[in-house]
Amino acid sequence: MQPVLKVQALNKTFRIRAGIFQRRHLRVLNDISFCLAEGETLAIIGETGSGKSTLAKVLAGAENSDSGQILLGSETIEDDGMRTPECRYIRLIFQDSNRSLNPGLTIGDVLDDCLRFNTQLTENQRQLKIKETLSKVGLLNEHQEYYPHMFSGGQLQRVALARALILDPKVLVLDEALSSLDPSVRFQIVNLLLKLQKETGLSFVLITHHLSTVRHMSDQVLVMHRGKVVEYGETELVFAAPKSYITQRLLNF
Numbered sequence: 128m129q130p131v132l133k134v135q136a137l138n139k140t141f142r143i144r145a146g147i148f149q150r151r152h153l154r155v156l157n158d159i160s161f162c163l164a165e166g167e168t169l170a171i172i173g174e175t176g177s178g179k180s181t182l183a184k185v186l187a188g189a190e191n192s193d194s195g196q197i198l199l200g201s202e203t204i205e206d207d208g209m210r211t212p213e214c215r216y217i218r219l220i221f222q223d224s225n226r227s228l229n230p231g232l233t234i235g236d237v238l239d240d241c242l243r244f245n246t247q248l249t250e251n252q253r254q255l256k257i258k259e260t261l262s263k264v265g266l267l268n269e270h271q272e273y274y275p276h277m278f279s280g281g282q283l284q285r286v287a288l289a290r291a292l293i294l295d296p297k298v299l300v301l302d303e304a305l306s307s308l309d310p311s312v313r314f315q316i317v318n319l320l321l322k323l324q325k326e327t328g329l330s331f332v333l334i335t336h337h338l339s340t341v342r343h344m345s346d347q348v349l350v351m352h353r354g355k356v357v358e359y360g361e362t363e364l365v366f367a368a369p370k371s372y373i374t375q376r377l378l379n380f
């Protein structure tokens with residue numbers, strides 16, 4: 128079966144300050160490759176600074192890579208830093224996604240803007256799509272009239288999910304998206320994500336420090352250390368017998 132997402136030899140370097148007049152190159156992603164099947168979840172774990180968030184941003188088109196390819200189905204959507212518009216089928220939700228919501232816009236306006244800028248839908252079609260999407264994430268049609276400050280933390284993460292889902296993505300990248308939620312709300316959102324995955328075949332790249340969530344949600348796990356993949360395999364196998372010393376340390380073996 129063809130994977131929905133294929134990442135091949137991805138590299139990314141930042142130029143960082145190394146003194147008053149000096150700069151040096153910091154290699155943050157070093158030859159990263161993996162595959163993700165439709166309806167499956169790949170968890171990415173690693174210590175702070177190992178490159179997980181940079182990888183999430185590159186996948187979602189928020190940062191360009193220096194070299195390497197990202198394929199969505201059979202289409203190459205990034206080739207040595209060049210992006211195609213199809214990258215909108217990979218959407219990113221991060222911990223503070225809602226900080227990027229304009230406090231002066233209602234949720235209906237936010238979702239409508241997303242559709243107006245990215246699709247050719249008519250006003251009626253957009254209204255229908257907004258209603259359907261809010262319902263998918265467990266919000267009411269009336270929530271269209273609400274401003275961001277009127278939502279609780281858990282509801283805001285549902286709004287972030289609605290904003291990601293409204294463009295019918297194939298892959299959702301969740302970068303610590305559940306971390307700031309209290310355990311009962313996190314549990315509800317995890318169940319919602321799993322339900323959506325079952326119903327629509329959506330695939331997830333899950334970046335989290337919560338090992339129990341990794342075990343509960345993911346089919347495969349990829350372990351990063353200083354920008355490199357040090358272990359990659361089925362979640363149950365990796366958790367039962369981690370091969371790399373880095374994984375053993377992360378899993379408290």
Ligand SMILES: Nc1ncnc2c1ncn2[C@@H]1O[C@H](COP(=O)(O)OP(=O)(O)OP(=O)(O)O)[C@@H](O)[C@H]1O
Pocket residue numbers: 141142143153155173174175176177178179180181182
């Ligand atoms: N825009 C940037 N410019 C320069 N260096 C950066 C930039 N973004 C990230 N870095 C550096 O790249 C490295 C990897 O950062 P990244 O945020 O991807 O790690 P991470 O694994 O997501 O960490 P955490 O678990 O703390 O979120 C770090 O050393 C970080 O300081």
